[in-house]
Amino acid sequence: MNFDPRVSGNRRMRFAREGYPFMFGTMILAALTWIVVAISGSWAIVPASLLTLLTGFVFYFFRDPEREIPSGEGVVISPGDGKIIDIREVDEPSFVGGLCRRITIFLSIFNVHVQRAPVSGEVAHREYRPGEFAVAWHPKASEKNEQSSLGLNVRGHRVLVRQIAGLIARRIVTYPERGDHVERGERIGLIRFGSRVDLFIPLHWNLDCAVGDKVAGGSTVLARIEDPAEAI
DSSP, rough: OOOOOOSSOOOOBBBBBHHOOOOOOOHHHHHHHHHHHHHHGGHHHHHHHHHHHHHHHHHHHHHHOOOOOOOTTTTTSSSEEEEEEEEEEEETTTTTOEEEEEEEEETTTSSSEEEEEEESSSEEEEEEOOOOOOOOOTTTHHHHHOEEEEEEEEETTEEEEEEOOSSSOOOOOOOOOOOOOOTOOOEEEEEEEEEEEEEOTTTTTTEEEOOEEOOOOOTSEEOOOOGGGGGO
């Protein structure tokens, strides 16, 4: 079964559907408050203005722009927007089953919060785990925070994307199910508000990024595979 990425063919700004209740809710509240201003006078201008600003921010937060997916074989792209805060060798027992390289991306509330598939492959692992809501940049957040993991089989290799809730985040959405096939750059989920995404890749894949880099989900190349026989 192929996973439907729900990608539009146009270049207009689109929004994540999970944001619709927040977007329309704040917009209606702002409109009602401006009606109160028109009827009762200026005392409601401050709350009306604040609600209007909040509405603008909510629309901005749930934006889901189209991205130019890098072409070429052997390219591993960023699963999310944000800043790389850590790259290290770790043991990942739940899906990878051994040593691998973890690339940690921190998403502030100003980043796009839609995640994308870093490679093409079959979904062989999907796990949600409730947990704490510590600050997402803390090293222990990968172990203790609420998280959702998606494991992909990629021509004999295992790649894992882990969505991790942060201090403000309270909802993780993961689209594909086990057995689905995802293409590189397809939308795979969303985390509401501040959060973190960990990408686990094989140790021998060549890194094309560094700590401190700012990345864009679906377009920034994080690693490459030089061996044509392993190209994805």
